[in-house]
Amino acid sequence: MVHQGQSAQAAYILSGGWVCSYKRQTDGTRQIVDFQVPGDFLGLRSVLLRTSDHSFEPIVDIEAAEVMTRDLLEAFALTPRLATAILWAASRDEAMVVEHLVGIGRRDADARMAHFLLELGSRLALVGMGGKDGFDCPLTQYHLADTLGLSAVHVNRVLRQLRENGLVTFRDGHVTFDDYGGLVKLAEFDPAYLDQTGPLLK
Amino acid sequence: MVHQGQSAQAAYILSGGWVCSYKRQTDGTRQIVDFQVPGDFLGLRSVLLRTSDHSFEPIVDIEAAEVMTRDLLEAFALTPRLATAILWAASRDEAMVVEHLVGIGRRDADARMAHFLLELGSRLALVGMGGKDGFDCPLTQYHLADTLGLSAVHVNRVLRQLRENGLVTFRDGHVTFDDYGGLVKLAEFDPAYLDQTGPLLK
DNA sequence: CGTACTGTTGAGATCCGTCAAGCACCGTGG
DNA sequence: CCACGGTGCTTGACGGATCTCAACAGTACG
Numbered sequence: 001m002v003h004q005g006q007s008a009q010a011a012y013i014l015s016g017g018w019v020c021s022y023k024r025q026t027d028g029t030r031q032i033v034d035f036q037v038p039g040d041f042l043g044l045r046s047v048l049l050r051t052s053d054h055s056f057e058p059i060v061d062i063e064a065a066e067v068m069t070r071d072l073l074e075a076f077a078l079t080p081r082l083a084t085a086i087l088w089a090a091s092r093d094e095a096m097v098v099e100h101l102v103g104i105g106r107r108d109a110d111a112r113m114a115h116f117l118l119e120l121g122s123r124l125a126l127v128g129m130g131g132k133d134g135f136d137c138p139l140t141q142y143h144l145a146d147t148l149g150l151s152a153v154h155v156n157r158v159l160r161q162l163r164e165n166g167l168v169t170f171r172d173g174h175v176t177f178d179d180y181g182g183l184v185k186l187a188e189f190d191p192a193y194l195d196q197t198g199p200l201l202k
Numbered sequence: 203m204v205h206q207g208q209s210a211q212a213a214y215i216l217s218g219g220w221v222c223s224y225k226r227q228t229d230g231t232r233q234i235v236d237f238q239v240p241g242d243f244l245g246l247r248s249v250l251l252r253t254s255d256h257s258f259e260p261i262v263d264i265e266a267a268e269v270m271t272r273d274l275l276e277a278f279a280l281t282p283r284l285a286t287a288i289l290w291a292a293s294r295d296e297a298m299v300v301e302h303l304v305g306i307g308r309r310d311a312d313a314r315m316a317h318f319l320l321e322l323g324s325r326l327a328l329v330g331m332g333g334k335d336g337f338d339c340p341l342t343q344y345h346l347a348d349t350l351g352l353s354a355v356h357v358n359r360v361l362r363q364l365r366e367n368g369l370v371t372f373r374d375g376h377v378t379f380d381d382y383g384g385l386v387k388l389a390e391f392d393p394a395y396l397d398q399t400g401p402l403l404k
Numbered sequence: 405c406g407t408a409c410t411g412t413t414g415a416g417a418t419c420c421g422t423c424a425a426g427c428a429c430c431g432t433g434g
Numbered sequence: 435c436c437a438c439g440g441t442g443c444t445t446g447a448c449g450g451a452t453c454t455c456a457a458c459a460g461t462a463c464g
Contacts, residue, residue: 023304026390031304045293053297053395076285080278083285087292091247094296095255101303102225102233105351109452140410149307151453156412188228193255311420342442353421358444 012042017062114187219264316389
């Protein structure tokens, strides 16, 4: 896969499997920036910036279609609408990172976890991989810890608390929303930033 | 200025002054996502997403040139290179947000503060508004707190500690790098993500 | 039947937030 | 000239959220 510091990458469109993009620090800790699920773009940022500033790791086996940087830039010239669509995708990506930033900066661990699971559920529902009752989720508690800026130990405690409060159950590779409304309220989840209606083609 | 929930925005190019973009939560706390200094784009994301998902606030008096959404999309069709340049700007924006995310998620308060001041210094140096000795900075400690996900009280303590360790002085609207190398080491600052050589126009 | 990975739980330590108080500065209005 | 309120900065005391260290259980896998 792609690693930090490489340059001149291609981008990919993920057709199957889960990937996470993360940044590793010299002290060994890492911060997961985002997950990609089927239908998502992968590595869009490395197309235009000279050095890829983060790494990717497949969570499960994946299938992806490669898009070469050169081809992409040429396609911009031929079909400007494509440029608009790509920019939309980049904007949506950034909006998710921003929401993630707000979560880590200003929400406590419970709300952070709730918000993250709700966002993931929303995105998966969009591609038919889950609904308001739950979804299959191959992530470990270590993934959650590196995503939410918590320790794995605390992730475990938070999950237990959410489960005991009857809100959500994370177990055996499956997330079950026991009380979707309560979870939304705890996380103050508003999916507007996901802009799930697709690019505005004119 | 622009506020959360509005739609159909224009974008701006900032020619003078400082702006911060932030997201406010229902409990009143806010998270500052990024600052814009002269030469930066403003509100690029709201061009393509239907609703602006964050607000802007001028720190000091500003000058900016307006760019209408419609004009921008038309220009894409006429000059594909512009689309590439815009996408580069969007990518760089996102890379900064990502770095910010890593900071809040995986760095302690001291390193977070050091990293932020170094990034700001780097960006300002690019437009001739500072160097390795320091820069003028109109931000209050409350701005820093909302940026770094800390309380204003703790920001004060962190600044004092950095000052007493001879690393950096934040005082009277001016940041002085007393020990640039030491600060870089503390923050593990690597400016590669800023990609300061401009868009690759082939 | 070990070994590695993941999940689980407890105890103690630490970072950071909250509350509270006070100081310095500045513009306003009497 | 001075009282006053507002904003920003500073410091101390206390409590809580979260981390670290440590131990152990369950499962998959060679």
